[in-house]
Amino acid sequence: MSKKLIHGLFDDDDILMDGVKAVRQKGYEIDEVYTPFPIHGLDKAMGLKPTRIAYASFAYGVFGLLFASWLTWYMMISDWPQNIGGKPNQTWLQNMLAFTPIMFELTVFMAAHLMVWTYFFKNKLYPGQKAGNPDPRTTDDMFMMEFIFEGDSTELESILKESGAVEVNVKEIKDTTGNQLWFKIPKTAVVLIFALSSLTSCSSSDEPQREPNTVYMPDMYYSVAYEPYSADPNGVDGMEARIPADNTIKRGYVPYEIPDTNEGYQEALDSLKSPIATTDETLKKGEYLYNIYCISCHGINGDGQGKLVQNEKYLGVPSYAPSRLPNITEGSIFHVETYGKNMMGSHASQLTSQERWKVAQHVLKLRSQLK
Amino acid sequence: MYKISKNLKTLSFVLMAVGILSLAFGFMTTPSSVEDVKHQMEQHNNHDADVVEHSEADADHAVVKVNDHHDEAHAEHVFTQMKNRPWAAFYVSALFFFFLALGAMAFMAIQYVAQAGWSVVLLRVMEAISSYMIVGGIIVFLILVAGGLHMHHVFHWMDASLVDPLSANYDPIIDGKSGYLNVPFFLIRIAVYMAGWILAYFLLGKYSTEQETSGDNKPYNKAFKASAIFMVFYGVTSSTGAWDMVMSVDPHWFSTLFGWYVFSGMFVSAIATIALVTIYLKSQGYLEFVNPSHIHDLGKFMFGLSIFWTYLWFSQFMLYWYANIPEEVTYYLARFADYKIPFWTMVAINFAFPVLVLMDANKKKFPLTMVITGVVIIIGHYLDVFVMIMPGSVGSHWGFGIVEIGSFLGFLGLFIYIVFTSLEKKGLLAKGHPMLKESEHYHYYNLEHGDDH
Numbered sequence: 001m002s003k004k005l006i007h008g009l010f011d012d013d014d015i016l017m018d019g020v021k022a023v024r025q026k027g028y029e030i031d032e033v034y035t036p037f038p039i040h041g042l043d044k045a046m047g048l049k050p051t052r053i054a055y056a057s058f059a060y061g062v063f064g065l066l067f068a069s070w071l072t073w074y075m076m077i078s079d080w081p082q083n084i085g086g087k088p089n090q091t092w093l094q095n096m097l098a099f100t101p102i103m104f105e106l107t108v109f110m111a112a113h114l115m116v117w118t119y120f121f122k123n124k125l126y127p128g129q130k131a132g133n134p135d136p137r138t139t140d141d142m143f144m145m146e147f148i149f150e151g152d153s154t155e156l157e158s159i160l161k162e163s164g165a166v167e168v169n170v171k172e173i174k175d176t177t178g179n180q181l182w183f184k185i186p187k188t189a190v191v192l193i194f195a196l197s198s199l200t201s202c203s204s205s206d207e208p209q210r211e212p213n214t215v216y217m218p219d220m221y222y223s224v225a226y227e228p229y230s231a232d233p234n235g236v237d238g239m240e241a242r243i244p245a246d247n248t249i250k251r252g253y254v255p256y257e258i259p260d261t262n263e264g265y266q267e268a269l270d271s272l273k274s275p276i277a278t279t280d281e282t283l284k285k286g287e288y289l290y291n292i293y294c295i296s297c298h299g300i301n302g303d304g305q306g307k308l309v310q311n312e313k314y315l316g317v318p319s320y321a322p323s324r325l326p327n328i329t330e331g332s333i334f335h336v337e338t339y340g341k342n343m344m345g346s347h348a349s350q351l352t353s354q355e356r357w358k359v360a361q362h363v364l365k366l367r368s369q370l371k
Numbered sequence: 372m373y374k375i376s377k378n379l380k381t382l383s384f385v386l387m388a389v390g391i392l393s394l395a396f397g398f399m400t401t402p403s404s405v406e407d408v409k410h411q412m413e414q415h416n417n418h419d420a421d422v423v424e425h426s427e428a429d430a431d432h433a434v435v436k437v438n439d440h441h442d443e444a445h446a447e448h449v450f451t452q453m454k455n456r457p458w459a460a461f462y463v464s465a466l467f468f469f470f471l472a473l474g475a476m477a478f479m480a481i482q483y484v485a486q487a488g489w490s491v492v493l494l495r496v497m498e499a500i501s502s503y504m505i506v507g508g509i510i511v512f513l514i515l516v517a518g519g520l521h522m523h524h525v526f527h528w529m530d531a532s533l534v535d536p537l538s539a540n541y542d543p544i545i546d547g548k549s550g551y552l553n554v555p556f557f558l559i560r561i562a563v564y565m566a567g568w569i570l571a572y573f574l575l576g577k578y579s580t581e582q583e584t585s586g587d588n589k590p591y592n593k594a595f596k597a598s599a600i601f602m603v604f605y606g607v608t609s610s611t612g613a614w615d616m617v618m619s620v621d622p623h624w625f626s627t628l629f630g631w632y633v634f635s636g637m638f639v640s641a642i643a644t645i646a647l648v649t650i651y652l653k654s655q656g657y658l659e660f661v662n663p664s665h666i667h668d669l670g671k672f673m674f675g676l677s678i679f680w681t682y683l684w685f686s687q688f689m690l691y692w693y694a695n696i697p698e699e700v701t702y703y704l705a706r707f708a709d710y711k712i713p714f715w716t717m718v719a720i721n722f723a724f725p726v727l728v729l730m731d732a733n734k735k736k737f738p739l740t741m742v743i744t745g746v747v748i749i750i751g752h753y754l755d756v757f758v759m760i761m762p763g764s765v766g767s768h769w770g771f772g773i774v775e776i777g778s779f780l781g782f783l784g785l786f787i788y789i790v791f792t793s794l795e796k797k798g799l800l801a802k803g804h805p806m807l808k809e810s811e812h813y814h815y816y817n818l819e820h821g822d823d824h
Binding site for chain 2: 040054058084085086087097098100101
């Protein structure tokens with residue numbers, strides 16, 4: 001026997017509610033109810049189960065949190081460790097505070113977006129989807145119960161009429177074997193996406209602007225006074241800023257006079273001596289700083305096998321071992337820390353001269369432990 | 372009409388007695404002079420020396436001799452900190468319970484300003500909790516006056532020698548702030564804040580009573596205006612008051628969002644208190660007009676504001692961690708050095724617990740869930756105030772003993788007594804309120820009221 005499509009139309013939401021209850025009482029299952037506006041309590045009357053989308057959202061949130069934890073660990077610790085504000089940075093936990101905003105954002109992002117996608121997926125909503133509404137009057141002032149029914153429907157029809165349906169329609173459903181695929185993307189969606197992409201790519205770079213833009217409150221944009229570092233025809237040397245007096249140094253800065261040349265390197269190697277004595281305290285500080293600023297390339301033992309080398313981001317980092325670098329002294333180490341050498345950059349802006357000496361002490365200590 | 376039960380009355384008196392006894396005990400066991408402290412420290416040092424003797428006895432002796440003068444100053448410092456401890460414990464509890472009342476007052480004013488309909492049946496509970504502000508405010512103020520009279524130095528900056536350029540203790544930073552941070556101006560400010568807050572309480576209470584018999588909505592409209600003005604006043608003074616009453620305990624340190632941080636803590640704990648009092652009254656058969664949807668809404672506030680508190684806590688903490696500026700990180704270094712356990716416990720139970728327990732929509736309507744979470748939130752925010760006050764006033768000489776627990780219980784007793792006796796004075800339902808019917812029929816659509824109605 002073929003299936004029938006039964007539509008019962010109502011013109012009042014209260015009558016509809018009573019109708020739904022009456023039909024359900026007789027043991028009939030309602031397939032769908034179409035209404036122009038949401039009716040509180042209708043889902044319960046129809047016997048729909050409460051949505052579980054909140055649990056899905058929680059799971060997505062947890063997934064986002066785990067994903068962000070993995071992402072930050074992989075990017076910032078494992079693959080390419082980075083020094084964040086001069087803090088210990090070799091484990092994820094040490095830098096977790098810096099990652100917390102990312103973890104929070106991805107948790108919220110995944111929970112919200114995946115929940116919305118789940119909602120669309122479950123409701124078969126996608127761009128260009130045709131309205132699944134069988135009767136346009138239900139978008140205006142009518143309420144409709146829909147049944148897909150097999151067998152004798154006279155009792156159901158009479159229940160519907162008794163409970164106040166203004167109209168009951170029965171239609172035979174043709175046996176359509178080739179069911180429409182839910183994911184079949186209609187032409188309108190393709191057209192829409194194409195139109196959008198062509199619109200956004202249509203910025204006319206060749207054409208001159210017809211009207212100049214307007215500056216709102218020009219006094220705020222164009223200073224009447226000279227800008228701090230601009231040219232100034234009335235100023236000394238034609239500049240607004242002044243050149244500091246000769247031999248000026250910034251507070252706490254210790255000048256380093258040996259130049260960044262091969263001869264300079266040799267001079268530091270031969271004759272530069274540390275102004276601070278090696279004690280347990282300075283060694284401890286040197287180790288602490290080394291493990292922040294140097295460890296990623298030079299490795300914890302100074303064998304040139306830091307994470308960045310192991311991951312092949314940088315190659316050719318030498319070991320401090322006497323067999324590899326027979327000719328280094330604390331002076332040359334300090335010189336290299338100050339100016340950099342080959343691939344290595346200067347660390348003078350990150351470490352003060354005192355700190356560089358302490359790191360040099362630690363480097364020598366590591367060297368003495370290497371073969 | 373509500374009548375406070377005999378058991379509750381007895382309980383509140385017992386708690387108050389416990390509080391007074393433990394405070395007396397705290398003051399009695401405090402070392403009475405610098406000599407006592409030195410004696411205690413000597414005993415302590417001797418004990419240490421025994422251990423050291425075997426290895427580096429000679430070197431140790433040399434150090435002790437050099438540090439003789441330092442020890443003198445140190446003993447005095449320790450003495451003031453130990454003397455502060457019962458005062459600080461007293462102050463933490465006094466301030467915490469005052470904040471509960473002030474937070475409830477702010478919540479009530481927001482109901483009027485927002486013209487909220489759902490909460491009308493809870494207004495009398497909020498009024499009763501706010502009524503503690505009078506006694507609680509006077510106690511807090513007296514403690515501050517005692518500080519001004521140098522009976523204690525919970526507020527380190529009140530020490531006059533710090534702003535005397537000739538003194539050995541002269542502190543240029545505190546002296547630089549002395550234009551704002553001096554005892555008379557400080558007390559005047561606090562008095563003005565408290566007067567404003569308490570005045571608003573009296574006005575809202577008066578209008579609410581008048582509305583019961585008035586035929587029109589005139590008292591209600593006046594309450595709306597008073598609440599709006601109070602909210603502006605409170606918006607500024609809750610922040611400046613937090614600087615004075617809490618942040619100035621660490622006078623070198625400052626944080627721009629501190630006022631909101633203190634506010635969010637007091638707000639969430641006040642809402643937890645409203646929920647607890649409501650659920651208690653319901654369990655005694657009162658407040659028959661309060662339904663699970665009202666409780667559910669309080670749960671939503673507790674959930675959301677717990678996250679808000681954590682957001683502010685983290686905003687402050689992460690920026691300091693990132694920038695690592697010495698004058699800023701001292702605040703957290705002091706907490707990491709000596710207060711690790713209360714500090715992290717408080718973060719965990721103020722954030723993780725309410726968020727995980729109250730996340731499920733349906734759980735918030737169950738009285739048991741709400742009671743457990745409410746109690747945890749209140750304990751957590753007491754610890755929050757504890758961790759805000761203690762490091763600046765007693766440093767490493769803190770403890771969680773008879774004085775702390777006793778003064779908390781004592782103020783709890785006082786709070787219960789005042790809140791529940793003021794509930795007796797008026798009907799539990801704010802009759803005549805224009806939105807009373809809306810509140811009585813309030814039903815969160817997704818919630819089954821069921822039999823627990």
